[in-house]
Amino acid sequence: MIAQLTKNERQVALLILLALAVVGIAMAAGGRHDPFGAHGALVLLAAIVGSFAVISGYYAPEPPESRLDSYYDDPSKAGIILAMIWAVIAMFVGDWVAWLLVNPNLTFDAGWASFGRLRPVHTSGVIFGFGGNALIATSYYVMQRTSRARMPDQLTPWFVLLGYNLFCVIAATGYLMGVTQSKEYAEPEWYADIWLVIVWVAYFVLYLRTLARRKEPHIYVANWYYLAFILVVAMLHIVNNLAVPISWGSAKSYSLFSGVQDAMTEWWYGHNAVAFFLTSGFLGMLYYYMPKRAGRPIYSYRMSIISFWGITFFYMWAGSHHLHYTALPQWVQSLGMTFSVMLLIPSWVSAGNALMTLNGAWHKVRDDAVLRFMMVAAVFYGLTTFEGSFMAIRPVNSLSHYTDWTVGHVHAGALGWVAMITFGAIYASVPWLWKREAMYSARLVEAHFWLAVGGTVIYVFAMWNSGIIQGLMWRTYNESGTLAYSFVDSLVAMHPYYIARAVGGLFFLLGAVIGLYNIWMTIRTAPQAAPETAADRPVLAGGAVLQAGE
Amino acid sequence: MFGFHYRLERKTIGLVLAIIGVASIGGIVEIAPLFTIHQTVEDAPDMRVYTPLELAGRNIYIREGCYACHSQMIRTLRDEVERYGPYSLAVESKYDHPMLWGSKRTGPDLARLGNKYSDEWHVAHLNNPRDVVPESIMPAYAWLSRTELRTDDLSDHLKAQRTVGVPYTDDMIVNAAADAYGQAAPDSPQAEGVVKRYGKATAVRAFDSRPGELTEMDALVAYLQILGRLTDAAHKPVASAEK
Amino acid sequence: MGKEERDPHTGYLTTGHEWNGIIELNTPVPRIIYFFLGAAFLFSLVYWVLMPTWPIGTTYTKGLLGSDQRAYVDNTIKQAALERADWTAQIEKESYADIQKNPALMNVVRETGRTLFGDNCAACHGRDAHGAKGFPNLTTQSWLWGGTPEAIAETIRVGINSAHPETRSSQMLAFGKDGMLPSADIDKVVAFVRSLSNPAAKDLPADKVAAGKMLFATNCASCHGEDAKGNPEVGAPNLTDPYWIYGGDAQSIETTVWGGRQGHMPTWESRLSTLDRKILALYLVDLRKPNP
Ligand code: HEM
Numbered sequence A: 001m002i003a004q005l006t007k008n009e010r011q012v013a014l015l016i017l018l019a020l021a022v023v024g025i026a027m028a029a030g031g032r033h034d035p036f037g038a039h040g041a042l043v044l045l046a047a048i049v050g051s052f053a054v055i056s057g058y059y060a061p062e063p064p065e066s067r068l069d070s071y072y073d074d075p076s077k078a079g080i081i082l083a084m085i086w087a088v089i090a091m092f093v094g095d096w097v098a099w100l101l102v103n104p105n106l107t108f109d110a111g112w113a114s115f116g117r118l119r120p121v122h123t124s125g126v127i128f129g130f131g132g133n134a135l136i137a138t139s140y141y142v143m144q145r146t147s148r149a150r151m152p153d154q155l156t157p158w159f160v161l162l163g164y165n166l167f168c169v170i171a172a173t174g175y176l177m178g179v180t181q182s183k184e185y186a187e188p189e190w191y192a193d194i195w196l197v198i199v200w201v202a203y204f205v206l207y208l209r210t211l212a213r214r215k216e217p218h219i220y221v222a223n224w225y226y227l228a229f230i231l232v233v234a235m236l237h238i239v240n241n242l243a244v245p246i247s248w249g250s251a252k253s254y255s256l257f258s259g260v261q262d263a264m265t266e267w268w269y270g271h272n273a274v275a276f277f278l279t280s281g282f283l284g285m286l287y288y289y290m291p292k293r294a295g296r297p298i299y300s301y302r303m304s305i306i307s308f309w310g311i312t313f314f315y316m317w318a319g320s321h322h323l324h325y326t327a328l329p330q331w332v333q334s335l336g337m338t339f340s341v342m343l344l345i346p347s348w349v350s351a352g353n354a355l356m357t358l359n360g361a362w363h364k365v366r367d368d369a370v371l372r373f374m375m376v377a378a379v380f381y382g383l384t385t386f387e388g389s390f391m392a393i394r395p396v397n398s399l400s401h402y403t404d405w406t407v408g409h410v411h412a413g414a415l416g417w418v419a420m421i422t423f424g425a426i427y428a429s430v431p432w433l434w435k436r437e438a439m440y441s442a443r444l445v446e447a448h449f450w451l452a453v454g455g456t457v458i459y460v461f462a463m464w465n466s467g468i469i470q471g472l473m474w475r476t477y478n479e480s481g482t483l484a485y486s487f488v489d490s491l492v493a494m495h496p497y498y499i500a501r502a503v504g505g506l507f508f509l510l511g512a513v514i515g516l517y518n519i520w521m522t523i524r525t526a527p528q529a530a531p532e533t534a535a536d537r538p539v540l541a542g543g544a545v546l547q548a549g550e
Numbered sequence B: 001m002f003g004f005h006y007r008l009e010r011k012t013i014g015l016v017l018a019i020i021g022v023a024s025i026g027g028i029v030e031i032a033p034l035f036t037i038h039q040t041v042e043d044a045p046d047m048r049v050y051t052p053l054e055l056a057g058r059n060i061y062i063r064e065g066c067y068a069c070h071s072q073m074i075r076t077l078r079d080e081v082e083r084y085g086p087y088s089l090a091v092e093s094k095y096d097h098p099m100l101w102g103s104k105r106t107g108p109d110l111a112r113l114g115n116k117y118s119d120e121w122h123v124a125h126l127n128n129p130r131d132v133v134p135e136s137i138m139p140a141y142a143w144l145s146r147t148e149l150r151t152d153d154l155s156d157h158l159k160a161q162r163t164v165g166v167p168y169t170d171d172m173i174v175n176a177a178a179d180a181y182g183q184a185a186p187d188s189p190q191a192e193g194v195v196k197r198y199g200k201a202t203a204v205r206a207f208d209s210r211p212g213e214l215t216e217m218d219a220l221v222a223y224l225q226i227l228g229r230l231t232d233a234a235h236k237p238v239a240s241a242e243k
Numbered sequence C: 001m002g003k004e005e006r007d008p009h010t011g012y013l014t015t016g017h018e019w020n021g022i023i024e025l026n027t028p029v030p031r032i033i034y035f036f037l038g039a040a041f042l043f044s045l046v047y048w049v050l051m052p053t054w055p056i057g058t059t060y061t062k063g064l065l066g067s068d069q070r071a072y073v074d075n076t077i078k079q080a081a082l083e084r085a086d087w088t089a090q091i092e093k094e095s096y097a098d099i100q101k102n103p104a105l106m107n108v109v110r111e112t113g114r115t116l117f118g119d120n121c122a123a124c125h126g127r128d129a130h131g132a133k134g135f136p137n138l139t140t141q142s143w144l145w146g147g148t149p150e151a152i153a154e155t156i157r158v159g160i161n162s163a164h165p166e167t168r169s170s171q172m173l174a175f176g177k178d179g180m181l182p183s184a185d186i187d188k189v190v191a192f193v194r195s196l197s198n199p200a201a202k203d204l205p206a207d208k209v210a211a212g213k214m215l216f217a218t219n220c221a222s223c224h225g226e227d228a229k230g231n232p233e234v235g236a237p238n239l240t241d242p243y244w245i246y247g248g249d250a251q252s253i254e255t256t257v258w259g260g261r262q263g264h265m266p267t268w269e270s271r272l273s274t275l276d277r278k279i280l281a282l283y284l285v286d287l288r289k290p291n292p
């Protein structure tokens, strides 16, 4: 990896690591009596390990000029492996917390092992660790190829990828130590938030610089989505995380906003984390890998435009559907509900466009589990968005809110859509990236597919059942006109569904483990000297240039 | 429209600006007026701030992730009001940085928990919920009783709270650590100051039944016992939505 | 690049662009999409006109329906109370004895009381009201403060050792901790107390029990009574029955006598209505075992 960096880049890398080490030392010293200090030590450790890596390769010969006529894929490879590792860890934790709701005594009298601390390890682990790494890895892959241009340098992609993973590790270890801002999906404390801003700006600049070198005048749809993901997540992240630390030597901070304004800001963020992290970015993935794998053109360019701008515009208004009937003024709830309903149309246009793209390739869907992953993902995307718009209607939400129905909806989206499209994209890119003919075992891909589908269906059905039963029990009145069930009655009724969910989750986790094994074995097989076509390479400076107008 | 887009999608910066523009509108329209429309947060002259001990307890509540299972927001629905009490008002979380309304009720809502149960019950329940509620699936938090409460940085906490808008006085900030100790040690000299600074209604008790030691259990129970009681506004007929 | 082609499968033209082998069809947007977009917008428009929706400076549009979620729920609750009025009025005005004789009303009490108890009391006394260590069983004939529905209702209203100004207050003294009895005497009195509910116990030598009996008469009888059957005036429990708040084994009794006890039952006056408290009292009387 270091051998791929130019001398100059190696120097810059060392400087960055040095700066990081200084920050780590300062944090460790300033936060001696606080988890902040532990994170300082972690940062320092990361800087030291990084420095060792750079120094050990420092005197390797510079990479040849010829590197410039191929895409720079090493960061994508690393990102895919990291994504799979995070997937296994975070879903393991997910299943663990699922079992904790079956048997609460699995906490072993240890703070770090209790439900409240592990749950965000799961949610951040899957969304940011698994999802984020997959998005970064595939976005590198896609932006280079759809631009026919190599990334502008070798250092920035590594900075973004590894810096991002440092953020994820700080987040997850922080929760275990009890460091959290408690804002859902934005739990990391102020210093992790600041670090993410730095990484994110580098990511954005990298994207722009690559696009600036593109050889096709039009920017491909996948890149619109990746761009929206990067930009809007930055906006959301910065505003929602505004906070005042209690001191420079403490992990603790207090959110700038309070009460109702804080609630609205949090769900403006939280809902659009769903929209721009878990939807927009993954639609970018879908827009590249699905037509590529199916060998079919995108069904409709015009539908792409409608859905892209519809999603970008409508989603941003919908966050208040997380606050129906609360102390948030009703007018905001009205806006959230109506925009959520309108949002269904562009969402379904996306799903429809994806499924219509498969027209003429359905025989491939039948035979190819990788394409089938993507197809199922599009179906679940449609299903989840329909369900979401339905749940955003006030009377429906009065039943579903606070219950497991929400959790069912989340995992229909998370397992059925986010994870499935990611597995599809990863299975498609691994042989391409490592220049292998195919995955190590097609049968294992097939096994993964069925475990994933089975697990999702069990999970989601269990939660629909428990959620609706729960919601109904809370509001059922007996003949005298008083409440029929106490809260604990509803708790007891959940038990069988919690077991079913944990079993479904176990299936899904097993599939991911098989996937990781399969990828690992694929990498270990001998490379195939596959004939490279010109299309697999960037167009060099001399080649076809950006055509002005048309 | 498609023609316009056909040109837009060739310009990276144009696309970037368009995305930012289109994506900003919703948030601005929905969030900014929450600061300008006065009725958004009701008036509550009797509202008091959290004592340092309660604030420390709140931070433990956050640290342990209690909000992952418990909401603190009673919605305007008949069954919720009949089960939990008056629906929550915006003003009740005016000093909550951040709010802890929650999004999931694996356990019951806690917005009106204060004074519902005894301190002894809370201690027993937190030590092992199944000792008192056999059906419970809530984790045991036995280490809270074993862990001494950290008070040396409480002044910093209050100061940061003041920076974000909670009206703590200099007196409160300076005495934060002593007040935290005093609130859980009724016969100590520090106890008086708590009442002086935070009002006569402040509960000064040995929350974990051990007045000599200030534990995290003291802080958390003190917090749980103040839930819904910073102001009485919700119990008075609310001037519901301006006519 | 830049050349439009016709897709043989669908018959649509491509846009003429190509990215790494991916092309797009220029398929027109199906009408139905515009239709649904319009329909969704129309729905929203109607909703905006009827409901509070758009912020304008320091206020917002109120909507033609004048809907307000708070007024709405206040009304619903009032309405529901009116619908229940046929039986609530009866329970409110009739005496406990009359209600107990009325099977229809008692059915309502059982139905309503179960959830009320489950949401408020079960945390301490258990879903079945059998209690837990430190929290008394409420299904027995043995009552600290009396077992008539009136007495129970009063206990619920003011609580025991609670924050209520009229609270029932009681305290079991800390004979050991406060130095009123030496350990050896505590040992004896504990043996005596155990013998009351468990005369057959093997490890209770007669002389020890007899010495304990003497000690009991001087130290304890003032509260628990000469016969140790308790005293509802001061909330002292009956020590001769098999029900214990804190446990009836030697260790627990010893802890009680050594360190004292002061159970805390919250007041429900400000949390539950008079009606609800009356229902709970009736519910408990109804729950209690007929003949322990
Ligand atoms: C092995 C598979 C998985 C299992 C067993 C699992 C289990 C769980 C459990 C038990 C919870 C807590 C629910 C509660 O509080 O009642 C949860 C929450 C959550 N999980 Fe998963 N999960 C899995 C996979 C995933 C994946 C792949 C994603 C995202 C890509 C995901 C995203 C989330 C989110 C966002 C929440 C929070 C939901 C909310 O707050 O409403 N999970 N999961």
Ligand code: HEM
Pocket (backbone or CB within 6 Å): A184, A270, A274, A278, A279, A318, A321, A322, A323, A340, A341, A343, A344, A347, A381, A384, A385, A386, A387, A388, A389, A390, A391, A392, A393, A397, A400, A401, A402, A406, A409, A410, A412, A413, A414, A417, A418, B103
């Ligand atoms: C049209 C699109 C969608 C709409 C209108 C929508 C709407 C909703 C609604 C109404 C809730 C429940 C809020 C509550 O009662 O607390 C919710 C929760 C959630 N949805 Fe969606 N949803 C959509 C798509 C998706 C997708 C594609 C995902 C992808 C994973 C997703 C992930 C989530 C998550 C993680 C939550 C839980 C938030 C929490 O922690 O409470 N949603 N959504």
Ligand SMILES: [Ca+2]
Pocket (backbone or CB within 6 Å): A181, A183, A186, A187, A188, A189, A190, A193, A241
């Ligand atoms: Ca944060």
Ligand SMILES: [Ca+2]
Pocket (backbone or CB within 6 Å): A184, B103, B104
């Ligand atoms: Ca949630």
Ligand SMILES: [Cu+2]
Pocket (backbone or CB within 6 Å): A270, A271, A274, A318, A319, A321, A322
């Ligand atoms: Cu949402």
